[in-house]
Structures are given as C-alpha cells and as structure tokens.
Amino acid sequence: MPIRIILVGPPGVGKGTQAALLEERLGAKQLSSGVIFRSEIEAETDLGQLAKSYIDRGELVPNGITIQMMVKRLRTDDVRQRGFVLDGFPRTVRQAEALSEELDKEGIPLDAVVSLEVDDEIVVERLSGRIGCTKCGEIYHAITKPPKREGICDKCNSPLFVREDDKPETIRERLRVFHENTRPVIDYYAGKGKLSRIDANQAPEAVYASIATALGEA
Ligand code: AP5
Numbered sequence: 001m002p003i004r005i006i007l008v009g010p011p012g013v014g015k016g017t018q019a020a021l022l023e024e025r026l027g028a029k030q031l032s033s034g035v036i037f038r039s040e041i042e043a044e045t046d047l048g049q050l051a052k053s054y055i056d057r058g059e060l061v062p063n064g065i066t067i068q069m070m071v072k073r074l075r076t077d078d079v080r081q082r083g084f085v086l087d088g089f090p091r092t093v094r095q096a097e098a099l100s101e102e103l104d105k106e107g108i109p110l111d112a113v114v115s116l117e118v119d120d121e122i123v124v125e126r127l128s129g130r131i132g133c134t135k136c137g138e139i140y141h142a143i144t145k146p147p148k149r150e151g152i153c154d155k156c157n158s159p160l161f162v163r164e165d166d167k168p169e170t171i172r173e174r175l176r177v178f179h180e181n182t183r184p185v186i187d188y189y190a191g192k193g194k195l196s197r198i199d200a201n202q203a204p205e206a207v208y209a210s211i212a213t214a215l216g217e218a
C-alpha cells in the first residue's frame with residue numbers, strides 16, 4: 001500500500017532528512033517544495049527566477065504558483081502509484097485547503113500529518129551547520145553529520161554547498177514566517193483530528209522511529 005504523509009515543521013527541523021529516509025525505506029516519493037523551487041532556480045526558468053526573489057529574503061513564494069506546482073506533481077503516475085512524503089508543503093492554510101480539495105476530488109486518503117517540533121534555538125544550530133549536495137541532495141551538518149571528505153558528497157562524490165537562505169538574518173525571517181503562516185496549518189490539521197506531534201529534538205533515527213510509530217497508529 002502506498003504511504004501518504006505530510007511533514008510540517010519549522011525551517012531546519014529535519015523535514016528533508018526524514019523525507020529522504022521515508023522515501024528510501026517506504027518507497028513513497030519525496031515531494032519537497034523547497035527542493036523543487038531550488039531546481040527551478042538552478043535551471044534558470046521563469047518560475048525559478050520568480051521564486052528566488054522570495055526565497056532569498058526568507059519569504060513565502062505566493063500561494064497560487066506554489067499550489068499549481070505541487071498539484072501538478074501530485075497528479076503524476078509515479079506519485080499516484082508510490083504515494084508521497086510532502087516536505088515543506090502545505091505551509092499556509094490556503095495551501096492546506098487546496099491540498100484537501102485535490103485529495104478529496106481524487107479520493108486519495110492521507111495516512112498521517114506529522115508535526116516535527118523543536119525550539120527555535122535548535123533550528124538556528126542545525127541550519128548554521130547545514131551543507132547539502134549539489135547533485136543528489138544528501139543533507140550533512142558540519143558538526144553532527146560531516147561528510148567523510150570535506151566539501152565532497154559521500155554518496156555521489158559531487159561538490160557540497162551552503163544554501164543562500166541559511167544566513168543568520170534570513171534564518172530569523174524564515175522562523176518568523178513559520179510562526180505567522182505555518183503554525184495555523186498545524187492547528188488546521190489538529191482540528192481535523194489528523195495530527196501527530198513528534199519531538200524532533202532527538203537523533204534522526206529516533207525521530208524516524210517516532211514517525212513510523214505514528215504511521216502505524218494512523
Ligand atoms: P524549504 O527548502 O522547505 O526550507 P525550510 O522549510 O526552511 O526547511 P529546510 O529545508 O531549511 O529544513 P529541513 O526541515 O528540511 O531540515 P534538514 O533536514 O535540511 O523552503 C525554502 C524556501 O522555499 C522557503 O523559505 C520559501 O521561500 C520557499 N518555499 C518552500 N515551500 C514553500 C511553500 N509551500 N509555500 C511558499 N514558499 C515555499 O535539516 C537541517 C540540518 O539539521 C541538517 O544539517 C541536518 O543534517 C540536521 N539535522 C536534521 N535532523 C537532525 C536531528 N534529528 N538531529 C540533529 N541534526 C539534525
């Protein structure tokens with residue numbers, strides 16, 4: 001059975017880290033709005049150019065564009081067959097409503113909505129040390145998960161990079177935007193009785209185990 005799960009949480013809480021583990025182990029397709037935007041930026045598309053002007057400031061890309069981009073991916077055969085792990089979407093109540101409409105229309109059930117929770121100081125620590133692979137997207141941390149060779153991906157030998165929006169002032173703005181726009185999304189799913197809250201201030205494997213338990217109970 002395909003798994004369909006939403007990961008919601010502040011910047012740097014570990015959504016990408018957990019989504020990659022869920023994809024690897026359960027086969028569901030990771031759909032990260034941030035990763036998709038960054039690949040559009042890399043490919044220098046119109047969408048990428050527009051998204052960059054928001055992302056570099058730590059602001060949200062407008063709902064209309066974001067919803068259209070994600071719905072298009074949810075409708076692909078691959079995602080229909082494998083299920084999905086949504087990472088970074090929905091991030092506003094408008095996006096959550098649009099997603100509910102789409103899933104209802106298609107008769108697709110959600111298995112779980114997982115809220116990954118940590119304090120803001122931990123987010124700052126995690127993001128200040130993050131390094132990512134330019135090619136395969138593997139995520140490292142300078143102190144807690146360093147690559148074996150500095151600046152090189154263990155998995156695919158490509159160069160590693162630091163994200164533009166991981167500057168301290170942009171991290172603070174992303175956190176502000178999270179509290180203002182995305183906390184209401186957590187309340188939205190709690191109100192529907194769909195939410196599992198998980199303490200993300202644990203090692204990645206322990207967080208994964210908690211998500212697996214939430215999925216089992218869903
Ligand atoms: P996006 O790319 O989604 O960024 P984000 O939400 O800010 O989240 P991050 O990717 O920074 O963190 P993460 O939770 O994935 O953590 P990670 O696993 O990397 O979005 C970027 C921008 O795109 C937004 O600001 C916005 O402009 C735009 N955008 C995206 N989606 C949008 C939407 N729906 N609507 C509008 N605009 C949108 O981990 C972080 C670090 O911590 C790593 O170094 C990792 O190794 C480490 N780590 C992870 N887990 C643990 C752990 N358990 N213990 C210790 N360290 C850990």
Ligand code: MG
Pocket residue numbers: 015016017032034
């Ligand atoms: Mg991420």
